Amino acid sequence: MDPAAVEGVQAARPAVVLPAFEGPLDLLLHLVRENKVSIWDIPIARICDQYHAVLERMEELDLELAGEFLVTASWLLAIKSRLLLPRPEGEDDDPRAELVERLIEYEKVKRTAAVLAGIEEVRRGIEAVSLEAPEAPSERELDLADVDIIALGQALRALLERHRREHPPAMEVPPMRYSVREKIVELFDLVTRQRSFPLLSHLLTRPERLESVTFLVAALELVRLGSAEMHQRQAFAEIHLTATGTPLAMEALGDV
């Protein structure tokens, strides 16, 4: 966090010491201070060059450069070029005025932040006393004054999330993992090799019901295409699938 570290970069210090400027204003303040110039009379050309040099170094080191740095870079260039132009008669607006104003405001912010940091440092060790009460106050109770619309929205989000968990959708449709086409080819192969294939046993021994169903559809398609026949002697008995000798005509298979 030490902005001064940026000076060390050229001296081939390890890259990690590079600066973390809070933003372009932070960097500009740093440069003004380094150059020991008055903020009321900033030598824009010099500061602008140094600003660009730092940006280049940051880019070389692959630091993530916030867009704001670039926006400010072009702002500086604009101020620089306006300073070079002769100002119209009667106009004495300093092109640097807004820059100065923003730097002064930002410096106040930094000073205040430093004061807050000091207070925080002194108070770090302080813990609220919380003895056991005769009637334990609920930790989850809030003072209404502490509740803002964001807390309200967060409560609803948490609640809807809980509701979703407690009321899962009625039926889950699993993704298709088995293709009928594949099963047709597989089954045709089995039937051709085994002459009479015990389809029912095969279906009942598949580890997954979805696979069984796909097999059954595939078997029906095989019969429809005329490449196989199905036989069952009686209800609930084995279903035999036998090859008819007709080759498999996949192109006749519709969209399955």
Place this chain on the structure above:
Amino acid sequence: MSETLRLQALCEAILAVAREPVVAEALAEVAGEGVTVAEVEAALEQVRCKHEAEGSGLVVERVGGGWRLATRAEHEGPLRQFLGLRSRARLSQAGLEVLAIVAYRQPITLPEINFLRGVSSAAVIRTLIDRKLLAVAGRKQVVGTPLLYRTTREFLVHFGLPDLASLPSLEEVEHVAGEGVSGT
């Protein structure tokens, strides 16, 4: 500050934040190099005596081999009264949830709120109506014509909103507050 007084202060501070009785050994361990258990016991005894003086609301007690800081029994009445008073002015987790549901889904009926929360919210609604954050907005034209609830003007004033359309969307809430969804 003398070493003895420092040790007394430290013991008192630790008892004040400990959630259960503390044994002297544990205090000696964190009190620093060379502090003996006997010294800690002596310091605790001093703190105990100090609080016996009139004008202290606290007592140091020896319980179950440890020490603890507690409030004086004689203050129990006003203490309970204070905690009761405060809890009436507070918003329970349930209150926050119901307020959030009505704010975003109004007008809405009690059965609908109950469905979302999974528990009955009748008492919570009454409290929120008493506190002028919710109001009745008519009846829903369905079987049983249940009452509909909405948020009030006070609700908008409290949250600094000009109208209900200004409530942040839940996406905006997520964006602003991240996943710190603890409901509190």
Place this chain on the structure above:
Amino acid sequence: MSETLRLQALCEAILAVAREPVVAEALAEVAGEGVTVAEVEAALEQVRCKHEAEGSGLVVERVGGGWRLATRAEHEGPLRQFLGLRSRARLSQAGLEVLAIVAYRQPITLPEINFLRGVSSAAVIRTLIDRKLLAVAGRKQVVGTPLLYRTTREFLVHFGLPDLASLPSLEEVEHVAGEGVSGT
């Protein structure tokens, strides 16, 4: 026991269990018939003085709009060791800058904060909201109706401030360390 000492003891006992700052009015309400807020304030002041004496591990603080009892900062080390907690994380430079802006200019929108810092502060605000140091105060009625941010009571407690008016004035801040560029 004298009435004054009884009131002191009672105030101390209530602060010890309250878990957050307590307003004198609430104490007066439960302290019994005829006890005025002024008497309560005087009693609290007495308790505060008592704990300033050497050998006390506690302090009475005026923070966040009320009074609270807390441990002394100087016991941080042993206290954390005892509780098995790591030291509380310091706020980042960016976090402190955003708090510094919001504290003095609230309610304020994100674009205004971004402008003052010269860099986007959305992520920082998110962290500060999660740490309960900032809250949303409504929306600004301008194009885009951006959310307005304010500091919370937790902010006041964190920085030991009784109220926002107790923030160091910008003139005071001017005189605080740091070579400025705008001259003194």
